[in-house]
Amino acid sequence: MDSLTQTPLPRDHGGNLDAAMTVFGGTRADWLDLSTGINPEPYPVLPVPAEAWTALPKRSDMERLIAAARSAYDTPARIVPMNGAQGAIQSVPALRSPGRAVVLAPTYNEHAAALRHFGWDVAEAATLSALEGADLAVVVNPNNPDGRRSPPEALGALALRVGHLVVDESFADPEPELSIAARLGTALPNVVVLRSFGKFYGLAGLRLGFALAHGPLAERLAELAGPWPVSGPAIEIASAALADDAWRAETMQRLTGDAARLDALARGAGWQVVGGSPLFRTYACDHARAAQEGLATRRIWSRIFPYSDSWIRLGLPPSDRWAQLETAFAAL
Structure with a gap:
């Protein structure tokens, strides 16, 4: 990639198992969906109090969730619960008047897509230094899909050279040393950190995420989120999960x-490790689409990318499905 590019990429995603079943057949139970980076062994959900389903969340309920998130993410910042990290991503373009945004890429394509939709002039850059001078800069850390890591010190320095810095830490839970959340405050008033609950805790259907910020930026995020941004069941389940240090x-x-x-x-199949996180791995092979189809004929769904003919990404299987994956690789 050039140091700066403005060519929009397709807005594609993993998790599209319906498309795989349409082409390759089989039932949902046959398939091992590794096209996302979601923990395949989720947090064990206990029964939810009936009131969580029937009443609007109380302020004290939300405060309990926020306290659990603050402890889990080790941050002094204000925490704004959102409808998934995706909800936070869609709020970012409204933080200020549209201007020039630069996204560290290749990465999760919803950042650039959301900004463009709301009138931002968006470029994509290959290096942190190329983000300098942007009205708004976006860094996913660790990055999806290549796992590139940006040290918190480098991000703190970058924040001094941009208008606003958005750091998407959706995959940072297994690597807390990467997080800049502990540094948020008066020294970094222009930084927003996004966190996903569903990926690490394996409960993506709960649709819960958080935006972390300080001062007026946090106030603006809270305004955008509205009075009831997450459900009562999500509050109950996540409050328990975020406080469970042993499970984490x-x-x-x-x-x-x-x-x-x-x-x-x-590696045994001749693929090279590009990178990833403990929640997903990205590899380089001779022909990514052929590799995806080879796995799909054995009911394993993976992720390939419109900007690379060689990259293929796989999430992790649950403990009782490794044999299916090993058999599929042996047949490639």
Whole structure:
């Protein structure tokens, strides 16, 4: 990629298992969907109090969720619950009047798409230094899909050279040392951190995320979120999950081990590791589409990208489905 490009890419995503089933057949139970980066062994959900379903969330309920998130993310910032990290992404363009935005790319394409939709002039850049001078800069850390990591120190320095800096930490839970959340405050009043609950906790259907910021920026995010941005059941489930330090530590260890196991399997097939996170892995192979189709004939769905003929990304399988994946790789 050139240091700056303004060519919009298709707004495609993983999780499109219906399309795979249309082409390759099979039932949902047959398929192992590895096209997303969602923890395949989710947090165990306990029964939700009936009131969470029947009453609007109370202020005290929201404060309980925010306190759990503040502890889990180790941040002094104001925390604004959102309808998933995607809800936060769609709020970012309204933080200020449209201007020039630069997104560190290639990355999750919803950032650029949301900004363009609301009238921003959007460019994509290959290096952090190319983001300098932007009215709004976006960095996904760790990056999806290549796993590129931007140290918090480098992001803090970048924040001094842009109007606003948005750091999407949707995949940062297994690597808390990457997070800039602990640095938010008066020293970084122009930084917004986005966090996803559903990916690490394996509960993407809950549609819960958070925006972290300080001062007027946090006030603006809260205005955009509105009075009831998340549901009562989401508050109950997430408050318990975010406070469960033991589950978090065990899950981080398991994901790290499973990511290494997946890398070994891919290398055995002659693929090269591009990068990723403990929640997903991206590889380079000779022909990504052929590799995707080869896996799909064995009911395994993966993710390929419109800007690369060689990159293919896989999430992690649950513990009881590794044999299906190993058999599929052996047949490639």
